[in-house]
Amino acid sequence: MMKEIMMFRPLLIVALLALPTLASAQAQAQAPATAQPVAQTESGAAPQRIRSVTLKAGEKCPASTDSDIVVCSTLDQPYRIPKQFRDDAPIKAQNQSWVNRTATMDQVGRVAGGLPDTCSPVGTGGQSGCALATNQAWAAERRAQQGAATRVP
Structure with missing residues (x-):
């Protein structure tokens, strides 16, 4: 069975290489010859x-x-x-992608579990993320203020 496949391999390669040449020759034969180009506004093309x-x-x-x-x-x-x-307003929750929704649920689960860097009173490392959360809240507030200042005429 394998020898039969190996015998037909060169024929298959030649046929696949000749296929684009035959297709382009057929497309050239079917292309209409126009005497002169027509303006786009007249033809509606x-x-x-x-x-x-x-x-x-x-x-x-x-x-x-x-x-x-x-x-x-x-x-x-x-x-x-x-x-x-x-x-520039935030996107409503029902209009967000499932990726954003999943990331939000993951963060809520991390805080509820008291994992490190979550600023949670629960768990062994929950308090370690309070400075980070405070900085992120401050940066978000600054962005909101700057956005509001640019919208005022």
């Missing part, structure tokens, strides 16, 4: 490419042509959504 251009202060957006579309953004606002419509 999709543009051939979409260019994304990042502009510096004072630069103008280049004009788009029939074959391409130009999307411009500035360095200070690289997103299409204007700043006043962006939502």
